Amino acid sequence: MMKNISKEEELLKEIESLKKDSVEFKNKYLRALADYQNLEKRIALQREESAKYASTGVIMKLLSVFDTLEKAEKHLKDQGLSLGVKSFWDALKSENVTRIDTVRKKFDPVEMECVEVFEGEDDDMIAEEVRPGYKLNGKVIRVAQVKVSKKTKGKTEEKIK
Incomplete structure (x- = not known):
């Protein structure tokens, strides 16, 4: 019986x-x-992100052409060219390309590159846009080149006196 119990x-x-x-x-x-499920989700997000920015190289090339056409439009004042530029811009917008707004803005090193600094009334304000910058799906693909004003200490001290 002990064996059975054990x-x-x-x-x-x-x-x-x-x-x-x-x-x-x-x-x-x-x-x-x-x-595994988290990995699947992460891969799907990476694929989506890659697809979003797959056209970046082509769009960068097109932006150079677009800049040239815009400059020509300003100098020639041709209605046909203006329609072409508008159509070109509409096509870029349909691909989620947006222009970086620099007018009367404070300098932002993430979206802008300073190509010239000069004395001015305001500190770190954009005085002129040299070359427009663009975003694709909200991500900067080309920074805007700008001229920035800097307030000088001498001018500030003169105003105080």
Whole structure:
């Protein structure tokens, strides 16, 4: 009878051990499944992001052409050229290209490159846009080149006196 009891106890211990293993394997499986699902989501987001910016190279080339056409339009005042420039800009906008606004703005080194600094009334204000900057889907693809005014200490001191 002692043998039966110890055999039963042994079997019960083995059952408990197997239950613990089962719970442990289930938890590992659930963690691995969650990791896999997160990986799938991350890959989908990366694909989406890549697709969003896949056209960046082509758009950069087109922006150079667009800049040239805009300059020609300002000098020639030709209605046909103006329609072409407007149509070109509409096509760029349809690809989520936007122009960086620099008019009467404070200098922002993320969106702008300073090509000249000169004395002025306001500090770090854009005085002139040399070359427009653009964003694609909200991300800067070409910084605007600008001229920035800087307030000088001498001028400020003269105004105070």
